[in-house]
Amino acid sequence: MRIVGLEGTAWAASAALYDARTDEVNVETDAYEPDSGGIHPREAAEHMGNAVPEVVAAILDVAAESGESDAPDIDAVAFSRGPGLGPCLRVVGTAARALSQTLSVPLVGVNHMVAHLEIGRHRSGFDSPVCLNASGANAHLLGYHDGRYRVLGETMDTGVGNAIDKFTRHLGWSHPGGPKVETCARDGEYHDLPYVVKGMDFSFSGLTSAAKDAVDEGVPVADVCAGLQETVFAMLTEVSERALSLTGTDELVLGGGVAQNDRLREMLRSMCEQRGADFHAPEPRFLRDNAGMIAVLGAKMYAAGDTIAVEESAVDPNFRPDEVAVTWREGERSVARDPAAAGTIRGAEATVTIEGDRVVKRRVPKAYRHPDLDDRLRGERTRAEARLTSAARRVGVPTPVVADVDPEPGTLELRRVGSDDLAAGVTPDRCRAVGRHLATIHGAGFVHGDPTTRNVRIGDGDDEVFLIDFGLGYYTDHVEDHAMDLHVFRGSVAGTATDPEPLLSAFEAGYAEAGDDDVLARLREIEGRGRYQG
Numbered sequence: 001m002r003i004v005g006l007e008g009t010a011w012a013a014s015a016a017l018y019d020a021r022t023d024e025v026n027v028e029t030d031a032y033e034p035d036s037g038g039i040h041p042r043e044a045a046e047h048m049g050n051a052v053p054e055v056v057a058a059i060l061d062v063a064a065e066s067g068e069s070d071a072p073d074i075d076a077v078a079f080s081r082g083p084g085l086g087p088c089l090r091v092v093g094t095a096a097r098a099l100s101q102t103l104s105v106p107l108v109g110v111n112h113m114v115a116h117l118e119i120g121r122h123r124s125g126f127d128s129p130v131c132l133n134a135s136g137a138n139a140h141l142l143g144y145h146d147g148r149y150r151v152l153g154e155t156m157d158t159g160v161g162n163a164i165d166k167f168t169r170h171l172g173w174s175h176p177g178g179p180k181v182e183t184c185a186r187d188g189e190y191h192d193l194p195y196v197v198k199g200m201d202f203s204f205s206g207l208t209s210a211a212k213d214a215v216d217e218g219v220p221v222a223d224v225c226a227g228l229q230e231t232v233f234a235m236l237t238e239v240s241e242r243a244l245s246l247t248g249t250d251e252l253v254l255g256g257g258v259a260q261n262d263r264l265r266e267m268l269r270s271m272c273e274q275r276g277a278d279f280h281a282p283e284p285r286f287l288r289d290n291a292g293m294i295a296v297l298g299a300k301m302y303a304a305g306d307t308i309a310v311e312e313s314a315v316d317p318n319f320r321p322d323e324v325a326v327t328w329r330e331g332e333r334s335v336a337r338d339p340a341a342a343g344t345i346r347g348a349e350a351t352v353t354i355e356g357d358r359v360v361k362r363r364v365p366k367a368y369r370h371p372d373l374d375d376r377l378r379g380e381r382t383r384a385e386a387r388l389t390s391a392a393r394r395v396g397v398p399t400p401v402v403a404d405v406d407p408e409p410g411t412l413e414l415r416r417v418g419s420d421d422l423a424a425g426v427t428p429d430r431c432r433a434v435g436r437h438l439a440t441i442h443g444a445g446f447v448h449g450d451p452t453t454r455n456v457r458i459g460d461g462d463d464e465v466f467l468i469d470f471g472l473g474y475y476t477d478h479v480e481d482h483a484m485d486l487h488v489f490r491g492s493v494a495g496t497a498t499d500p501e502p503l504l505s506a507f508e509a510g511y512a513e514a515g516d517d518d519v520l521a522r523l524r525e526i527e528g529r530g531r532y533q534g
């Protein structure tokens with residue numbers, strides 16, 4: 001089978017030929033480089049208009065030379081339907097429809113972000129990995145479950161590349177900024193910047209502003225670049241580790257243009273090594289936007305009969321990866337596995353040793369993080385956990401008694417609670433109880449910060465649950481912060497349960513019993529927010 005792929009969501013006018021028999025991928029790309037500032041949608045679309053016919057012609061030449069007959073020997077045309085810049089997508093969509101009609105072959109509409117994921121899975125040979133997509137306009141964690149890729153975590157504001165590019169625009173550097181920050185950071189000393197992780201979601205906006213301010217205040221640019229990389233990539237590595245821990249998976253693949261960064265790959269590799277997981281990042285030509293990944297996923301979709309009629313092939317600038325019916329993996333294994341049951345448990349942050357009634361939790365140093373950042377986070381979180389675990393119990397929320405705390409090495413001794421993690425026995429009654437408990441701590445002025453089904457323990461009664469692991473918690477009265485707690489819990493249920501709806505409605509009903517309606521309204525808004533920001 002041979003598939004032609006077309007890509008043109010933003011900057012790369014690209015065409016590819018994928019031969020499924022030999023697994024060979026030929027790619028022709030013509031990049032748009034803005035004269036100044038960031039990517040300009042109209043200019044980028046103009047570039048697509050000029051460059052797409054040329055890269056297509058070049059790929060058709062390759063097809064003609066390598067085909068088995070005089071005919072081009074092509075089975076289908078696959079193209080990026082979104083997400084991306086509307087004006088660019090429309091140009092490439094039109095080219096793809098025309099090509100499929102000229103060749104009289106079916107059209108396959110590919111989600112660009114799922115293609116970033118699938119190329120990594122394809123090249124790694126992994127079975128059901130967690131995928132971190134680190135690209136310009138996006139940043140999210142995906143895992144396959146029951147016919148869809150679920151979004152396990154994502155940016156709450158801009159994509160990771162855009163966050164870096166915004167900073168370099170402030171310096172007057174040309175687009176793209178990512179590679180320049182990487183080079184400049186090599187000569188810099190680490191500089192502290194805000195670190196924002198909420199469960200498996202994360203935010204870059206405060207950090208970008210702080211990086212700009214630091215330069216304006218005279219901190220050497222190289223130091224700010226080093227701090228920016230260390231902070232941004234540590235956040236991405238931490239949430240990836242959380243996703244591995246939550247799903248029980250031991251395979252991680254990386255995708256997207258920012259994945260070309262050596263330091264990011266090094267951190268992820270180091271994290272995976274430390275926890276005994278396998279890591280794969282494809283070669284750079286498959287990381288940045290390219291039509292090769294579109295052709296490879298196009299081949300899988302075509303083989304599954306997943307083609308679209310021309311009339312239904314409209315592009316979608318906000319096409320989310322979790323909207324895609326994953327036809328080519330029907331019946332395959334979910335990303336969620338059974339976590340190791342006994343002895344020493346390796347959470348995302350800590351190792352937990354359970355001896356009888358006593359639980360010792362150690363936030364071990366993470367080799368992937370800069371030592372200053374590592375010390376800061378382990379100390380802050382150990383202190384927060386001790387303080388908020390006790391504060392929650394004082395307002396009537398079941399939590400473990402804290403027997404001892406030592407923030408310097410990052411060690412806590414807790415009483416053992418519950419018989420299992422909620423993940424092992426999610427029921428509507430228990431979810432309702434979690435909702436009530438979160439409402440109570442919000443009423444007391446603080447958030448949990450990471451209320452997933454692995455950070456709730458189940459007790460003897462039908463609705464007896466304990467909240468644990470308050471390390472990401474903090475005092476706040478902001479409705480948005482409270483709503484993020486609910487969003488994180490929803491995400492952990494929706495990402496792993498086969499029938500999440502009854503669980504989620506019970507959870508929200510529980511919250512409504514004891515909490516503020518404004519928070520539930522804000523949750524709706526967060527869930528509905530289009531996260532794609534070009």
Ligand SMILES: C[C@@H](O)[C@H](NC(=O)OP(=O)(O)OC[C@H]1O[C@@H](n2cnc3c(N)ncnc32)[C@H](O)[C@@H]1O)C(=O)O
Nearest residue numbers: 009010135136137138161176178179257258261288289
């Ligand atoms: C929707 C689609 O149009 C979009 N594409 C996109 O963002 O292009 P991509 O090739 O995946 O990523 C480009 C980004 O990747 C960054 N980048 C490239 N090389 C880098 C490096 N060595 N270090 C850090 N960032 C790098 C650039 O600064 C830019 O922000 C996406 O995938 O989100």
Ligand SMILES: Nc1ncnc2c1ncn2[C@@H]1O[C@H](COP(=O)(O)OP(=O)(O)OP(=O)(O)O)[C@@H](O)[C@H]1O
Nearest residue numbers: 245347348349350352359400414415416417454469
């Ligand atoms: N007090 C406790 N009683 C019983 N089990 C516990 C207790 N504390 C932790 N555990 C067990 O250890 C696991 C990991 O603990 P915890 O969530 O605190 O660590 P972590 O590294 O912060 O994890 P993550 O960041 O992945 O949520 C829990 O899911 C739970 O199974």
Ligand SMILES: [Fe+2]
Nearest residue numbers: 135256257289
């Ligand atoms: Fe991309």
